[in-house]
Amino acid sequence: MSKQPQPAARAHNGETRPSYSERLWVPVWWWPIAVAVTMLLAAEIHMGAPGIRAWLPYLVLLPLPIWVLLWLSRLRVEVTTDADDGRELRIGRAHLPVEVISRAAVVPATAKSAALGRQLDPAAYVQHRPWVKPMIVVVLDDADDPTPYWLISTRHPDRVLAALGLGTASEPEHDKT
Structure with a gap:
């Protein structure tokens, strides 16, 4: 074997x-929760950062929950x-x-x-x-x-x-x- x-x-x-x-696949309701938590974290980092640095946490962190949920759903x-x-x-x-x-x-x-x-x-x-x-x-x-x-x-x-x-x-x- x-x-x-x-x-x-x-x-x-x-x-x-x-x-x-x-x-x-992970449950559908995990997707909006994961994105919402990531957006809250990005907003927390965004506070106090002016200019282009204000949007950087959103650009860096938003793909993270999508990748994690797809990785958790990889098993066939x-x-x-x-x-x-x-x-x-x-x-x-x-x-x-x-x-x-x-x-x-x-x-x-x-x-x-x-x-x-x-x-x-x-x-x-x-x-x-x-x-x-x-x-x-x-x-x-x-x-x-x-x-x-x-x-x-x-x-x-x-x-x-x-x-x-x-x-x-x-x-x-x-x-x-």
Whole structure:
């Protein structure tokens, strides 16, 4: 199993194409708040500076929150399929062939704290985004890889599992007797 950077999924004439793709954008309401905080900081610096120096804080600081929010939104969750129906899970630069996945399940928002806290294996591969509530856990069966599982934030865990061909882990039914 390799976690080396790979080229992006190629079109139909190439070897791979994405069967599922999702970018984990920050919430929309973060954008105006980040710009407003930056404008307040620039206004604070602007006070007492006459002439061209008065506008310099706005020009320097305004691109900063835009860059930070785009950088925080850089993570992409993809499931790619090649011509031989070989599927691969890609999280950012890391990739994982479906053949090494033994099972996968949805981690509901209520269990997220435990999965990232006291139950977390230090050797696990984690791609967590706090603004995305659900997660999936992908358990590996690869003797060459010391990573026991991947914990991944995704807004549509059922779609990711379906694209991987693993289905969804259903909740256990309660006895009605």
